[in-house]
Amino acid sequence: KSVLLSILEGLAKVGVPNEVLEFLFGWIEGGGSYLRIPEAKGSIQAIRSVAFFIPLYELYLTYGGIFRLTFGPKSFLIVSDPSIAKHILRDNSKAYSKGILAEILDFVMGKGLIPADGEIWRVRRRAIVPALHQKYVAAMIGLFGQAADRLCKKLDVAASDGEDAEMESLFSRLTLDIIGKAVFNYDFDCLSNDTGIVEAVYTVLREAEDRSVAPIPVWEIPIWKDISPRLRKVNAALKLINDTLDDLIAICKRMVDEEELQFHEEYMNEQDPSILHFLLASGDDVSSKQLRDDLMTMLIAGHETSAAVLTWTFYLLSKEPRVMSKLQEEVDSVLGDRLPTIEDMKKLKYTTRVINESLRLYPQPPVLIRRSLEEDVLGEYPIKRGEDIFISVWNLHRSPELWDDADKFEPERWALDGPNPNETNQSFKYLPFGGGPRKCVGDLFATYETVVALAMLVRRFNFQMAVGAPPVEMTTGATIHTTQGLKMTVTHRIKPPIVPSLQMSTLEVDPSISLS
Numbered sequence: 091k092s093v094l095l096s097i098l099e100g101l102a103k104v105g106v107p108n109e110v111l112e113f114l115f116g117w118i119e120g121g122g123s124y125l126r127i128p129e130a131k132g133s134i135q136a137i138r139s140v141a142f143f144i145p146l147y148e149l150y151l152t153y154g155g156i157f158r159l160t161f162g163p164k165s166f167l168i169v170s171d172p173s174i175a176k177h178i179l180r181d182n183s184k185a186y187s188k189g190i191l192a193e194i195l196d197f198v199m200g201k202g203l204i205p206a207d208g209e210i211w212r213v214r215r216r217a218i219v220p221a222l223h224q225k226y227v228a229a230m231i232g233l234f235g236q237a238a239d240r241l242c243k244k245l246d247v248a249a250s251d252g253e254d255a256e257m258e259s260l261f262s263r264l265t266l267d268i269i270g271k272a273v274f275n276y277d278f279d280c281l282s283n284d285t286g287i288v289e290a291v292y293t294v295l296r297e298a299e300d301r302s303v304a305p306i307p308v309w310e311i312p313i314w315k316d317i318s319p320r321l322r323k324v325n326a327a328l329k330l331i332n333d334t335l336d337d338l339i340a341i342c343k344r345m346v347d348e349e350e351l352q353f354h355e356e357y358m359n360e361q362d363p364s365i366l367h368f369l370l371a372s373g374d375d376v377s378s379k380q381l382r383d384d385l386m387t388m389l390i391a392g393h394e395t396s397a398a399v400l401t402w403t404f405y406l407l408s409k410e411p412r413v414m415s416k417l418q419e420e421v422d423s424v425l426g427d428r429l430p431t432i433e434d435m436k437k438l439k440y441t442t443r444v445i446n447e448s449l450r451l452y453p454q455p456p457v458l459i460r461r462s463l464e465e466d467v468l469g470e471y472p473i474k475r476g477e478d479i480f481i482s483v484w485n486l487h488r489s490p491e492l493w494d495d496a497d498k499f500e501p502e503r504w505a506l507d508g509p510n511p512n513e514t515n516q517s518f519k520y521l522p523f524g525g526g527p528r529k530c531v532g533d534l535f536a537t538y539e540t541v542v543a544l545a546m547l548v549r550r551f552n553f554q555m556a557v558g559a560p561p562v563e564m565t566t567g568a569t570i571h572t573t574q575g576l577k578m579t580v581t582h583r584i585k586p587p588i589v590p591s592l593q594m595s596t597l598e599v600d601p602s603i604s605l606s
């Protein structure tokens with residue numbers, strides 16, 4: 091090897107271009123049989139000025155499915171190739187940890203299920219997954235319906251008063267109300283009130299998002315922790331949430347103690363169907379800190395993600411009236427004015443395809459983060475231990491090589507009677523909920539939640555971008571946010587009559603007659 095390196099030095103001296111030398115060096119370094127990963131150099135400024143996954147998309151078009159992005163001494167591997175994504179997430183998942191993500195989220199999630207690795211993750215995953223069983227998810231449909239109904243009542247007022255609604259923050263409140271009840275039986279009721287605890291949740295969330303895009307971890311500087319008013323506010327918010335969670339755990343423990351408990355696979359307490367209740371009833375033997383970390387993880391994982399899906403779905407629909415009409419037609423014929431049930435989930439096929447397609451165009455989160463725990467080979471390139479890796483789901487979902495009309499919002503690309511698209515049946519080019527052992531535990535929950543909310547809202551209202559609304563641009567935290575909200579004009583729909591579809595064909599019905 092050293093002889094070859096001396097030859098390279100010689101070639102450099104006689105003016106052989108750098109690109110050629112780098113190629114040869116990579117070849118030698120990899121033992122002769124491997125190539126060196128294409129390399130792009132970036133400036134932190136360029137990445138911070140826009141949603142960071144956008145420049146990564148441009149670089150992907152130039153450098154391909156795997157490249158190295160270097161900022162000074164730091165470098166990241168950017169993966170946008172389905173088979174490499176499959177290798178990291180599924181086939182060789184044991185060789186990867188959550189890396190930077192676990193470091194950033196430590197202050198809020200500790201060793202909760204998203205950041206945890208190794209044995210802790212394995213044990214917690216085994217305890218938590220059974221809690222989201224079929225009967226639990228079915229019971230949640232009622233909760234989704236009631237919460238969406240409260241949002242409809244709020245929009246009723248806006249529509250009657252002719253006031254525009256900022257949908258992004260309303261969706262954030264809707265999904266916080268839902269996840270609080272679903273995970274630990276707590277009524278945030280934030281569609282109606284702004285209590286201290288709601289503000290505390292948002293303080294912590296914003297902090298987590300800011301940390302995930304901060305170039306320097308100032309929060310690790312010892313003195314900073316004590317003097318920064320912002321960090322003091324974050325710590326106070328964390329204390330309030332932790333105290334509330336401790337109270338909820340204590341209340342739930344008392345309920346479980348008083349219950350005549352017969353625990354079985356699909357166990358659910360009708361009064362309190364929450365995940366916390368299931369965990370305590372199952373005899374989950376865990377420290378209260380770990381339990382709190384898991385509850386907090388699920389609160390965050392299941393809140394902003396679903397809110398972002400709804401936000402971008404409504405944005406996409408506002409640009410495609412054709413899709414909106416087709417969606418409303420389906421919802422009218424399946425639901426009428428009823429609250430949705432679990433049986434309706436199979437019938438709301440087009441509604442589900444709208445959510446599938448919205449998740450393709452706006453994946454939440456847009457990148458998945460990993461760190462290599464050992465040497466590995468990605469595609470044709472060897473990598474070392476300790477590489478930080480971003481799998482760009484955004485790039486996979488918008489690749490012109492992998493999709494026809496990749497940027498077009500077209501729910502019809504998913505056959506109505508075909509299987510629900512997922513990472514397996516789409517060969518890892520579609521990863522709305524990740525894949526492999528670390529796949530989202532709330533995928534069905536979240537799909538039903540967004541389908542129910544979407545169906546109930548479009549059944550009652552029409553939505554248009556408000557006149558003079560700020561342009562809808564993207565910014566990133568953990569999920570994709572709008573820069574200035576999603577301001578929409580909401581109007582009551584003149585609903586068509588609700589007639590079971592069988593009679594529709596035999597009776598002549600005047601569609602202009604409204605029942606409401």
Ligand code: HEM
Pocket residue numbers: 203204215387388391392393395396399453454455458459521522523524525527528529530531532533535536537540
């Ligand atoms: C993991 C997406 C809703 C709980 C994930 C991952 C994705 C994801 C992509 C994989 C992360 C990775 O591999 O690094 C979403 C989306 C949602 C959603 C788009 C809404 C539309 C939920 C809900 C819950 C939840 C409602 C809780 C009830 C979790 C947990 C993990 C996870 C605990 C970590 C699993 C593990 O590492 O073992 N989610 N999620 N998510 N999600 Fe979700």
